[in-house]
Amino acid sequence: MTRKQxxxxxxxxxxxxxxxxxxxxxxxxxxSVAYFFMPSDLAKTEVSPGTRIRLGGLVAEGSVKxxxxxxxxxxxxxxxxxxxxxxxxxxxxxxxEGQGVVTEGxxxxxxxxxxxxxxxxxxxxxxxxxxxADGLKEKGMWQHGEEAATQ
Amino acid sequence: MIIEIGHxxxxxxxxxxxxxxxxxxxxxxxxxxxxxxxxPVGAIMTFLLVLISFAALTWAYVVSDxxxxxxxxxSHSMMPLIYKxxxxxxxxxxxxxxxxxxxxxxxxxxxVFGRNLPDSLRANVIVVQSWITTAFTLFIxxxxxxxxxxxxxxxxxxDLNPVLQDLGLAVHPPLLYLGYxxxxxxxxxxxxxxxxxxxxxxxxxWVRPWTLAAWTFxxxxxxxxxxxxxxxxxxxxxxxxxxxxxxSFMPWLxxxxxxxxxxxxxxxxxxxxxxxxxxxxxxxxxxxxxxxVRSGVLTSVHAFATDPTRGIFILVILMLFVGGAFxxxxxxxxxxxxxxxxxxxxxxxxxVLNNLILxxxxxxxxxxxxxxxxxxxxxxxxxxxxxxxxxxTFGLLMIPLLFAVPFGPMLAWxxxxxxxxxxxxxxxxxxxxxxxxxxxxxxxxxxxMAAFGLIIGFWAMFGxxxxxxxxxxxxxxxxxxxxxxxxxxxxxxxxxAFAHFGIGVTVLGVVMVTTFETESVIEMKQGMTAxxxxxxxxxxxxxxxxxxxxxxxxxxxxxxxGGVAVADTWxxxxxxxxRGMPTTEAGIVTFGFSQxxxxxxxxxxxxGMVVRIWWKPFILCIWGGCVIMMIGGFIxxxxxxxxxxAPTRKAKPAKAPKLEAAE
Numbered sequence: 001m002t003r004k005q006x007x008x009x010x011x012x013x014x015x016x017x018x019x020x021x022x023x024x025x026x027x028x029x030x031x032s033v034a035y036f037f038m039p040s041d042l043a044k045t046e047v048s049p050g051t052r053i054r055l056g057g058l059v060a061e062g063s064v065k066x067x068x069x070x071x072x073x074x075x076x077x078x079x080x081x082x083x084x085x086x087x088x089x090x091x092x093x094x095x096x097e098g099q100g101v102v103t104e105g106x107x108x109x110x111x112x113x114x115x116x117x118x119x120x121x122x123x124x125x126x127x128x129x130x131x132x133a134d135g136l137k138e139k140g141m142w143q144h145g146e147e148a149a150t151q
Numbered sequence: 152m153i154i155e156i157g158h159x160x161x162x163x164x165x166x167x168x169x170x171x172x173x174x175x176x177x178x179x180x181x182x183x184x185x186x187x188x189x190x191p192v193g194a195i196m197t198f199l200l201v202l203i204s205f206a207a208l209t210w211a212y213v214v215s216d217x218x219x220x221x222x223x224x225x226s227h228s229m230m231p232l233i234y235k236x237x238x239x240x241x242x243x244x245x246x247x248x249x250x251x252x253x254x255x256x257x258x259x260x261x262x263v264f265g266r267n268l269p270d271s272l273r274a275n276v277i278v279v280q281s282w283i284t285t286a287f288t289l290f291i292x293x294x295x296x297x298x299x300x301x302x303x304x305x306x307x308x309x310d311l312n313p314v315l316q317d318l319g320l321a322v323h324p325p326l327l328y329l330g331y332x333x334x335x336x337x338x339x340x341x342x343x344x345x346x347x348x349x350x351x352x353x354x355x356x357w358v359r360p361w362t363l364a365a366w367t368f369x370x371x372x373x374x375x376x377x378x379x380x381x382x383x384x385x386x387x388x389x390x391x392x393x394x395x396x397x398x399s400f401m402p403w404l405x406x407x408x409x410x411x412x413x414x415x416x417x418x419x420x421x422x423x424x425x426x427x428x429x430x431x432x433x434x435x436x437x438x439x440x441x442x443x444v445r446s447g448v449l450t451s452v453h454a455f456a457t458d459p460t461r462g463i464f465i466l467v468i469l470m471l472f473v474g475g476a477f478x479x480x481x482x483x484x485x486x487x488x489x490x491x492x493x494x495x496x497x498x499x500x501x502x503v504l505n506n507l508i509l510x511x512x513x514x515x516x517x518x519x520x521x522x523x524x525x526x527x528x529x530x531x532x533x534x535x536x537x538x539x540x541x542x543x544t545f546g547l548l549m550i551p552l553l554f555a556v557p558f559g560p561m562l563a564w565x566x567x568x569x570x571x572x573x574x575x576x577x578x579x580x581x582x583x584x585x586x587x588x589x590x591x592x593x594x595x596x597x598x599x600m601a602a603f604g605l606i607i608g609f610w611a612m613f614g615x616x617x618x619x620x621x622x623x624x625x626x627x628x629x630x631x632x633x634x635x636x637x638x639x640x641x642x643x644x645x646x647x648a649f650a651h652f653g654i655g656v657t658v659l660g661v662v663m664v665t666t667f668e669t670e671s672v673i674e675m676k677q678g679m680t681a682x683x684x685x686x687x688x689x690x691x692x693x694x695x696x697x698x699x700x701x702x703x704x705x706x707x708x709x710x711x712x713g714g715v716a717v718a719d720t721w722x723x724x725x726x727x728x729x730r731g732m733p734t735t736e737a738g739i740v741t742f743g744f745s746q747x748x749x750x751x752x753x754x755x756x757x758x759g760m761v762v763r764i765w766w767k768p769f770i771l772c773i774w775g776g777c778v779i780m781m782i783g784g785f786i787x788x789x790x791x792x793x794x795x796x797a798p799t800r801k802a803k804p805a806k807a808p809k810l811e812a813a814e
């Protein structure tokens with residue numbers, strides 16, 4: 001091979017690696033991205049069972065029930081709509097009724113209920129998951145604004 | 152009064168850095184020695200001023216001066232003294248002041264250790280550092296002033312976030328910033344050289360120690376943060392692909408690439424343009440990280456504030472520096488002469504492959520981190536890009552790199568002998584196969600991919616040893632001759648071997664934990680037994696205890712193997728009284744490289760607790776590997792060739808090695 005051909009081969013090799021990476025990124029983005037919904041968004045758009053989403057809102061007052069083993073059921077609300085959620089595992093330290101929460105999981109085809117495999121609560125008493133805060137602000141349910149600003 | 156002095160010295164630091172931003176630059180242009188000589192003196196002075204300012208804030212924390220808004224918000228008189236010190240940077244304002252302190256610390260180091268740099272280069276490096284200093288001092292004074300007062304002063308503070316009340320806070324941010332901000336020196340060197348228009352092998356030799364120091368500290372900082380999250384949050388995870396973690400990981404990846412490309416530039420004068428670009432990109436990623444963490448655009452433990460002016464301010468700084476540097480680069484880069492030629496199979500070729508993979512991997516992490524932000528800004532849709540994305544992209548991209556790692560040091564410069572390298576790596580490959588399959592067999596199955604991952608880990612480890620073995624020529628020479636050769640090898644060779652060995656150890660830990668860890672969530676009443684990783688845990692019951700600023704419920708577990716008690720641990724839930732905030736303190740027991748991790752959940756009706764038990768095989772390898780990499784970094788730093796004064800060693804024998812400087 002001449003020097004020119006060699007250089008072309010190297011450039012082609014590098015380019016094909018980058019191309020492979022780009023395709024991989026696009027494939028991964030189409031596969032493993034979770035969209036964020038508030039309960040009232042779910043009333044408007046249908047999410048097919050098995051699709052991973054993030055569901056956020058406030059934990060409805062009086063909705064937390066501990067069932068068999070470590071399964072917990074509770075409802076996530078944004079004031080207008082409410083979605084029942086079941087979760088098996090240990091809830092985060094700051095999980096409380098009336099507080100903001102983000103759950104990640106999918107709707108179960110049989111029961112139509114939301115089965116979460118991850119529950120994220122706030123990291124401290126002033127902190128509200130940003131998606132939830134934005135959603136609640138739109139709904140006019142935001143009361144934490146003052147406190148959050150001082151943190 | 153002390154507070155006002157601290158505030159005042161910070162303003163003075165702004166003034167000195169403004170002067171340093173202009174005067175030495177003109178001096179370098181006109182070749183005016185007096186104006187250039189201002190740079191080192193001024194850099195040291197700025198450092199002292201910021202140090203006084205930082206000390207004043209620390210003093211306010213130690214004496215619990217709640218008339219300071221920042222202290223009131225983040226401290227408590229009952230807090231243990233160590234957290235009063237570390238609490239200084241456990242909040243947005245203090246953390247930015249630490250950022251600034253480390254920035255000016257590095258400028259001062261350039262002033263002290265840059266004595267044998269060309270005058271104009273040293274002056275220009277300090278000028279660029281001063282531009283960054285000016286920008287961030289302004290940011291602190293205008294948007295995040297830690298010295299703001301409260302009147303009247305409250306009697307008691309609001310306490311530090313309990314998650315941050317840990318030794319981890321004392322160590323993690325300073326180490327991380329030493330890395331993150333340390334790359335500013337590489338950036339300044341790149342910009343200064345572009346201004347000067349002179350970029351050659353000598354430039355790479357001057358930049359490399361700074362890159363190495365920053366990289367070493369960043370490695371330590373990231374590993375420390377990962378371990379802290381692991382034991383403190385009680386979720387048993389060690390890496391979440393959280394945007395804030397990515398923010399520190401991207402400069403690390405780019406910095407690793409820079410470390411390798413600067414090597415090519417130093418030895419062969421090739422890849423000049425690329426190296427300069429990488430130096431700019433690495434610090435740009437540090438700035439981007441600062442923006443992501445400090446602007447509050449992200450959901451994270453690290454997001455202290457959501458004040459929009461701060462975000463916009465940092466964004467402007469980011470665009471100014473990154474945009475300016477790239478514009479300068481675009482203008483100057485075409486004037487650089489291309490360097491030495493090399494065959495694709497050569498040391499240079501291997502290092503180019505390293506750079507290609509690392510930069511592409513950095514780009515995928517960048518896309519995964521920024522995509523949700525961009526999408527939300529453009530369409531309003533909210534998405535999360537989580538671990539599955541990064542595992543699929545980053546994880547796959549790393550495989551060819553890890554496979555290539557042992558070949559790199561075996562190849563000669565200019566034109567390498569791949570067949571020869573393979574012959575020297577036969578034994579390492581065989582050992583890796585045996586060890587990988589052996590470990591896989593002991594673990595009783597699991598996905599076949601796991602065996603592959605283990606082999607890759609061992610391959611990097613044995614490959615690093617094989618390099619030392621062949622360099623000392625143990626296979627041909629008698630043992631004691633070879634041993635003397637081994638001892639006489641340059642320290643940077645050992646640095647490389649340690650770093651490559653360390654990456655193998657980390658990969659081994661990652662593969663072991665992700666495939667063979669077990670997790671069980673069970674309800675346990677007093678006296679009940681659970682099994683994990685071949686050990687049985689007996690729950691002995693709960694007790695209450697009171698700490699300095701928290702109350703605690705502790706569960707006691709006795710761990711036995713084959714009926715013999717081998718260890719015991721306390722796992723607890725704390726409530727921090729000032730904030731009424733609960734935290735989980737996991738009980739962790741170490742067996743060799745593996746750990747049992749016991750975390751308490753909620754109490755159940757009729758007595759007992761929900762308990763979460765993990766068996767984490769080889770988890771300590773993850774951080775152990777990082778420690779080995781770090782040691783490699785320090786060994787390399789102590790290499791004579793890398794010392795700033797190396798070429799003139801005889802003339803200046805008293806010069807301290809870079810290692811001491813970096814500490």
